[in-house]
Amino acid sequence: MSEDSSPQDAPLLEIRGVGKSFPGVRALKEVNLVLHKGQVLSLIGENGAGKSTLMKILAGVQPPDEGSILLDGAKVEIESSRVALDLGISLIHQELNLATNLSVGANVFLGREPLRGGFIDESTIRTESAKFLKMVGLDVAPDVLVGDLTIGRQQMVEIAKALSVNSRVLIMDEPTSSLSQAETENLFTVIKDLRRRGVSIIYISHRLGEVKELSDHVTVLRDGENAGELQREEVDHEAMVRLMVGRDLSDYYERKDRSKGSLALEVQNLRTPAHPDHELSFSVASGEIVGVAGLVGAGRTEMLETLFGVTPALGGTVRISDCEISVDSPLSAISAGIALAPEDRKKQGLVIDMTVRENLSLSALRRDQRRAGFLDFSKEDEISREMIEAMRVKTPNEDQVIRYLSGGNQQKVVLGKWLAMKPKILLLDEPTRGIDVGAKSEIYCLMEKLAEEGVAILFVSSEMEEVLGMADRALVMHEGRITGELARDELAEEAIMRLATGSQLGDQAA
Numbered sequence: 001m002s003e004d005s006s007p008q009d010a011p012l013l014e015i016r017g018v019g020k021s022f023p024g025v026r027a028l029k030e031v032n033l034v035l036h037k038g039q040v041l042s043l044i045g046e047n048g049a050g051k052s053t054l055m056k057i058l059a060g061v062q063p064p065d066e067g068s069i070l071l072d073g074a075k076v077e078i079e080s081s082r083v084a085l086d087l088g089i090s091l092i093h094q095e096l097n098l099a100t101n102l103s104v105g106a107n108v109f110l111g112r113e114p115l116r117g118g119f120i121d122e123s124t125i126r127t128e129s130a131k132f133l134k135m136v137g138l139d140v141a142p143d144v145l146v147g148d149l150t151i152g153r154q155q156m157v158e159i160a161k162a163l164s165v166n167s168r169v170l171i172m173d174e175p176t177s178s179l180s181q182a183e184t185e186n187l188f189t190v191i192k193d194l195r196r197r198g199v200s201i202i203y204i205s206h207r208l209g210e211v212k213e214l215s216d217h218v219t220v221l222r223d224g225e226n227a228g229e230l231q232r233e234e235v236d237h238e239a240m241v242r243l244m245v246g247r248d249l250s251d252y253y254e255r256k257d258r259s260k261g262s263l264a265l266e267v268q269n270l271r272t273p274a275h276p277d278h279e280l281s282f283s284v285a286s287g288e289i290v291g292v293a294g295l296v297g298a299g300r301t302e303m304l305e306t307l308f309g310v311t312p313a314l315g316g317t318v319r320i321s322d323c324e325i326s327v328d329s330p331l332s333a334i335s336a337g338i339a340l341a342p343e344d345r346k347k348q349g350l351v352i353d354m355t356v357r358e359n360l361s362l363s364a365l366r367r368d369q370r371r372a373g374f375l376d377f378s379k380e381d382e383i384s385r386e387m388i389e390a391m392r393v394k395t396p397n398e399d400q401v402i403r404y405l406s407g408g409n410q411q412k413v414v415l416g417k418w419l420a421m422k423p424k425i426l427l428l429d430e431p432t433r434g435i436d437v438g439a440k441s442e443i444y445c446l447m448e449k450l451a452e453e454g455v456a457i458l459f460v461s462s463e464m465e466e467v468l469g470m471a472d473r474a475l476v477m478h479e480g481r482i483t484g485e486l487a488r489d490e491l492a493e494e495a496i497m498r499l500a501t502g503s504q505l506g507d508q509a510a
Helices: 051-056 083-089 104-108 122-135 151-164 181-196 208-214 237-245 300-307 330-335 343-348 358-362 375-390 407-419 438-451 464-470 495-501 502-508
Strands: 013-022 025-035 038-046 066-071 075-076 089-092 169-173 199-206 217-222 225-231 261-273 273-284 288-293 315-320 323-325 338-341 423-428 456-460 471-476 481-489
Touching: 013 051, 025 038, 025 051, 025 375, 038 051, 038 208, 051 089, 051 169, 083 375, 083 438, 104 122, 104 261, 122 151, 151 181, 181 199, 181 208, 181 315, 199 208, 199 456, 208 237, 208 358, 208 481, 225 237, 225 495, 237 438, 261 300, 261 456, 273 481, 288 438, 288 495, 300 338, 300 423, 300 481, 315 464, 323 343, 330 338, 338 407, 343 407, 358 375, 438 456, 438 464, 456 464, 456 495, 464 495, 481 495
Parallel strands: 025 225, 038 199, 038 217, 089 169, 169 199, 288 456, 288 471, 338 423, 423 456
Antiparallel strands: 013 025, 013 066, 066 075, 217 225, 261 273, 261 315, 315 323, 471 481
């Protein structure tokens, strides 16, 4: 617990016995939560555990079916988002809720603009918003357009906006999911400063390392119910995982000894449009899992996109099973047996307003079309049923719209649509981004299974323990070039970071 609170303090916020149901689904059952002043309370749980539903109730987006909410010991009815804000409760969504075509100052005071003579008082907006921007350490002018800021800086604007309405409780939902390491560290500094100022924070994250660093207290939900509580001194990775999934995940990375097959992918002197001055050379064998590590901006995603033909190469050769190919479009990559599961599954990997069945059959449409070019609906149904079973997709039925599935199940659909094509080479860009530990474990098992079947896997990950846990060997990138390759017995966090930061280049230059 922080310096400003103790167990004897009366709670600032208390949730007692809250329940919520939707048609056919019991989302929350008798959930309790206690938050003290100046405390960072982390709320964790698998996808579908009820975290978002509980936070929407607190933020006035949805009413509870039962239970009560107390603020400063008095029962309150949070009937709308406006009521929540008036009570000092602000929710900062994972998908930021800013008007990117307006200035920073205009966003801070959006809907609450000060007036002078019946007109918006721009001078007051600039002066007052500057105070709140300074509080969150954001050194930008209030008249800068929000759309011109990085995601990390936009998030600081959201926090400044919350402080401008005197928020006492800040709810942060997956706040670091789109941030660089430097932006994440800056956010942590702001959170710790807010805690010292007496602001209380509910922090939701799948990144358990962040939870361990920031939390005064951890509340765990599982299947819509309280699964346990951890005090600061009790917070560690294994304890959190055990409460979240109801079992030990000591075999989290179930790596198996596999013999590599013949060379599946060989890249020589590849130049990408993002880093045209650097040539990339590497190979991946059948049945091998190769990780690609590096910091944000290292060029990892751009390399995968060039291999998949999204951005055609400026030079170099790509060989599949010892045959040179020209990858100038995704269609040519697919024809050669390459599949890519992109980092942003909602924008690039799925059509989120289409059904599970339609998404699973998308990649195979050209292959499975009837002679006259019409869809083969019986084949579509066959693929859908087969992949839902093989990938263990949790969905009411194959006609469920994909946007209503959890992140982990959406990712399974992304992978399933490509596995229906039986690829030789599978490119994975942040394969477990934004999904819970249970779903991660399933993705890892799937990667192992595919490797055993002879698929060559090249995966990019920003999670160090994922690279250490899954890779047979790792390529490390820095500013568009491969700075080193580490065999399985050489994989260590320090070795990866030296290569990822370019330290080895400096050593060589010396």
